[in-house]
Amino acid sequence: MKIHEYQAKQIFAEAGIPVPYxxxxxxxxxxxxxxxxxxxxxxxxxxxxxxxxxKAGGIKYAENVExxxxxxxxxxxxxxxxxxxxKILVTAAEDIISExxxxxxxxxxxxxxVIMVSPAGGVDIEEVARKTPEKIFKIAVDPVxxxxxxxxxxxxxxxxxxxxxxxxxxxxxxxxxDVYWKCDASLVEINxxxxxxxxxxxxxxxxxxxxxxxxxRQKNIEAMRDLDSEVPEETEAREADLSFxxxxxxxxxxVNGAGLAMATMDLVKRYGGEPANFLDIGGSSNPDKVVxxxxxxxxxxxxxxxxxxxxxxxxxxxxxxxxIVAAFKELNPTVPVVVRLTGTNEEAARKILxxxxxxxxxxxxxxVKKAIELAGLEN
Numbered sequence: 001m002k003i004h005e006y007q008a009k010q011i012f013a014e015a016g017i018p019v020p021y022x023x024x025x026x027x028x029x030x031x032x033x034x035x036x037x038x039x040x041x042x043x044x045x046x047x048x049x050x051x052x053x054x055k056a057g058g059i060k061y062a063e064n065v066e067x068x069x070x071x072x073x074x075x076x077x078x079x080x081x082x083x084x085x086x087k088i089l090v091t092a093a094e095d096i097i098s099e100x101x102x103x104x105x106x107x108x109x110x111x112x113x114v115i116m117v118s119p120a121g122g123v124d125i126e127e128v129a130r131k132t133p134e135k136i137f138k139i140a141v142d143p144v145x146x147x148x149x150x151x152x153x154x155x156x157x158x159x160x161x162x163x164x165x166x167x168x169x170x171x172x173x174x175x176x177x178d179v180y181w182k183c184d185a186s187l188v189e190i191n192x193x194x195x196x197x198x199x200x201x202x203x204x205x206x207x208x209x210x211x212x213x214x215x216x217r218q219k220n221i222e223a224m225r226d227l228d229s230e231v232p233e234e235t236e237a238r239e240a241d242l243s244f245x246x247x248x249x250x251x252x253x254x255v256n257g258a259g260l261a262m263a264t265m266d267l268v269k270r271y272g273g274e275p276a277n278f279l280d281i282g283g284s285s286n287p288d289k290v291v292x293x294x295x296x297x298x299x300x301x302x303x304x305x306x307x308x309x310x311x312x313x314x315x316x317x318x319x320x321x322x323x324i325v326a327a328f329k330e331l332n333p334t335v336p337v338v339v340r341l342t343g344t345n346e347e348a349a350r351k352i353l354x355x356x357x358x359x360x361x362x363x364x365x366x367x368v369k370k371a372i373e374l375a376g377l378e379n
Contacts, residue, residue, distance in 0.1 A: 001210040003224045004047040006089045008206035011183065011221075015175045017190075018168075018202045022091025031072035034090040035065045044071040047087040048080050049229040051124070056080045061093060083229055094204060099192035100159045101125055102173060104180045112140040113180060115147070115173065117155045121192035147177040159193070160201075168201040169193070183221060184214025233277075233296045240292035242281055249274025251371055252297035252306040252335075254290070256281050256315050264309050267368040273377050276303045283314040290323025291330060298333055305336045305375035309367055312343025321349035328356050336374035340367035 006024045013019050021038060024047065025031040035042050046058030053059050058080050062068040068090060078085045099121035107114040116138040120128045128135055137158045141147050149170065156169035172193065180188045189207040196202060215222045227235055237244030243258065251273040255261035258280050265275040277297060281289050297306055310320050321341060327333075340361045341349045350360060359374075361367035 001212055001215060001222070001225060002049045002229075003208055003210070003221065004049070004087065004089075004226060004229075005045065005206055006047060006087075007224045008188075008208040009089075009203070011179060011208060012176075012203055012206050015179050017172050017175050017179070018200065019206065020092040020094055020202060020204065022089050024087050024089050025072065026087055027076065028069050028072040031088060031090050032065055032069050035062065035068035038090070038092050041093040042068055043089075043091050043093050044068055044075055045089040045091065046075050046078060046080060046085040047089055048083040048085055049226070050081045050083055053080060058085060086228055094194060094202060095197045096192075096204070097195045097197060097199075098160075099194050099204075100169075101128070101189075101191045102155075102159075102169075102176060102193050103187065103189040103191065104177060104185070105187050107140060110140045112143060113177070114138050114140050115152075115155060115177065117158055117173075119159050121194075125189075125191065141177065146181075147174060149174065152177075160195070162199065165195060165199065165201050172201060172203065179208070183208060184211050184218055185209060186211045233299055236292070237279070237296055240289060240296075242279060242289060242293055242296070244280075244293075244296060245278040246300070247275050247277050248302070249276040250302050250304045250375060250377070252276045252279075252300065252303040254279050254281060254293050254297060254306065254308045256283065256310050256320075260309065260311055264307065264364065264368065267364060268307070268371070271368050271372050273368075273372045273375060276300050281315075281320075287319055287323030287326055290320055291327045294324070294327035294331055294333070298331055298335070303335055304377070305338070305371045306333065307367060307371040308337065308339040308341075309364065310339075310341045310343070312341065312346060312349075314344075316344050317341040317349035318345040318352060321352035324358065325352060325356055328358075336371075338367055338370045338374060340364065 009019045023034045042062050044060050046053050060071045062071050101118040101121040103116050104113055118128050118136045120135045152173040153170045156166045160166050185208055187209040190203040192204050194202050194204045231246050233246055251268050253275050255264050261280045268275045281293050338359045361370050
């Protein structure tokens with residue numbers, strides 16, 4: 001789950017990390033009131049869950065209140081990468097002397113949180129890694145022992161020479177790690193971490209992504225979810241207890257099990273198609289989940305065929321087949337569908353599917369090839 005910059009800054013401020021003063025606005029009148037309260041130049045920043053807001057014109061500098069009014073009018077309602085700007089953050093502008101990067105992410109190889117810093121802040125860290133990897137410094141933190149002060153200080157020395165700024169950065173890194181741990185975050189990031197004309201170290205931007213598996217104990221953060229900034233299909237899938245990620249392809253995929261779903265998507269690409277989604281219905285045999293999954297896939301106008309690949313272990317193939325029949329009766333799909341059902345009660349499942357004359361395949365390769373053929377994508 002992603003949260004907005006203004007929400008992340010609230011969490012940072014509560015943790016004692018210095019951030020510029022600001023408030024969120026949903027209309028120009030509110031923006032003007034905030035700018036008047038700040039009573040100095042401000043930044044007007046769009047709040048949408050995408051990167052590249054600045055390049056898209058969604059982050060602007062306002063010299064005075066009138067400029068803030070004009071920018072609020074132009075940014076609110078703006079489309080940035082398919083998302084409409086409905087909120088803006090009006091925050092005090094800072095005179096920037098230096099820009100650095102600090103981020104924490106889970107490294108699945110070492111199974112530890114990794115803290116990364118770079119004196120080259122203000123740009124995408126991926127760009128820094130590609131062009132100047134020698135400017136990135138990182139450490140893996142033992143999750144049992146936690147981050148030690150000397151480790152944070154060593155990283156701070158990679159960013160600053162002034163000992164006062166090193167101490168401030170050390171404190172920020174320690175508190176950032178605390179935020180990462182307490183919020184069940186998958187990512188926390190400050191880009192840029194700046195020094196201003198007063199030589200103070202400030203988190204000018206803030207980003208926090210939360211591990212969905214930890215949301216059950218993060219009720220305050222879950223309440224920050226902005227459904228307007230999420231892909232509608234992903235919201236519907238979450239409510240139906242489905243794992244779904246929308247992609248840009250043309251073969252809709254309904255599979256049980258994340259590993260099998262990934263293997264299915266790999267084969268779709270191998271045989272010349274492009275998966276339209278990742279969709280894992282999980283281990284449940286509930287036919288209602290199959291209907292919900294079919295509805296979500298059919299909502300994508302790019303889908304030219306639907307591939308259903310079920311390996312019945314805990315999942316009963318006949319229950320999935322009943323779900324498919326129910327989906328056909330309710331949704332009446334106009335795109336071709338091909339099914340592979342193998343495992344628990346597969347013979348009963350095939351009999352059920354014959355009632356709606358649905359084509360089936362006996363192997364993973366064959367079901368993928370058939371889907372490509374039905375979509376008219378075969379070579």
